[in-house]
Amino acid sequence: MKIVKHSGDIVEFNPNKLKTSLLKSGASSSVVESILKSIQKQVYEGISTKEIYKMAFALLKKTANSHAARYNLREAIRLLGPAGFFFEKYIARIFDSEDYTTVTNLTLFGKCVSHEIDVLIKKNEIISMVECKYHVGRDAATDVKVPMYILSRYNDIKDRHHPIFTQKDAVLGCWIVTNNRFTSDAVDFAKCSGLNLLSWNYPPNNNLKTKNDTGNLYPVTCLTTLTLAEKDKLLILDVILVKEIINNSDSLEKIGLSSNRIKNVLKEASELCRYI
Numbered sequence: 001m002k003i004v005k006h007s008g009d010i011v012e013f014n015p016n017k018l019k020t021s022l023l024k025s026g027a028s029s030s031v032v033e034s035i036l037k038s039i040q041k042q043v044y045e046g047i048s049t050k051e052i053y054k055m056a057f058a059l060l061k062k063t064a065n066s067h068a069a070r071y072n073l074r075e076a077i078r079l080l081g082p083a084g085f086f087f088e089k090y091i092a093r094i095f096d097s098e099d100y101t102t103v104t105n106l107t108l109f110g111k112c113v114s115h116e117i118d119v120l121i122k123k124n125e126i127i128s129m130v131e132c133k134y135h136v137g138r139d140a141a142t143d144v145k146v147p148m149y150i151l152s153r154y155n156d157i158k159d160r161h162h163p164i165f166t167q168k169d170a171v172l173g174c175w176i177v178t179n180n181r182f183t184s185d186a187v188d189f190a191k192c193s194g195l196n197l198l199s200w201n202y203p204p205n206n207n208l209k210t211k212n213d214t215g216n217l218y219p220v221t222c223l224t225t226l227t228l229a230e231k232d233k234l235l236i237l238d239v240i241l242v243k244e245i246i247n248n249s250d251s252l253e254k255i256g257l258s259s260n261r262i263k264n265v266l267k268e269a270s271e272l273c274r275y276i
């Protein structure tokens with residue numbers, strides 16, 4: 001049976017691929033098998049992957065909000081846009097969790113021009129710049145022009161002193177982060193040029209997806225017990241990660257949630273982050 005991807009490409013429906021993604025939600029094998037059977041009965045020739053995703057999400061939500069939230073991770077990261085500002089804060093939180101010291105949105109003066117830097121990170125006395133490339137479209141890819149451009153910016157600032165964490169800091173490394181993927185040319189160029197890349201699926205064993213799952217770094221936009229407007233209010237309050245509300249419900253009160261709804265949100269958050 002043929003299905004239509006987000007990009008418009010037509011591919012064969014692969015139940016095993018769907019099963020793998022469902023298992024990653026944390027649902028049990030029996031639940032996944034039940035959901036898979038239900039979806040297989042409803043799919044038809046030419047159905048979109050978006051429709052299949054909606055079916056899976058709705059069925060997972062019936063079993064546990066946290067399963068649906070985990071399954072919704074990629075879309076949740078996309079919801080940190082569209083301007084990309086909260087995506088930059090989210091990326092800073094990821095580096096914070098790995099014992100980096102971080103600062104966001106600084107302007108550094110290079111040899112030729114000034115540069116607005118999304119995130120600057122420091123660990124073991126090494127400071128690196130991090131440039132975040134946010135894409136609204138699910139199938140958009142960061143191509144080779146991006147690392148070529150960012151390398152030129154990095155070269156303009158790396159041999160100078162800047163007031164970052166002290167008054168005379170040198171930037172000695174460079175990262176490029178995207179919520180989608182890099183093309184193969186972009187990866188090859190970055191490797192050759194000494195640039196670090198981080199995307200939804202790269203590096204293979206230490207990407208955004210795996211970092212979220214291993215470090216419980218889920219953005220609040222994952223939560224299924226909150227409306228889009230409520231999620232936006234939390235982001236404005238600088239509440240970026242789900243685990244930031246588990247032991248501090250004040251932010252939920254500030255956005256106007258009732259005590260009963262706060263209880264439901266905290267239950268989903270605790271299950272999502274595997275807190276007891």
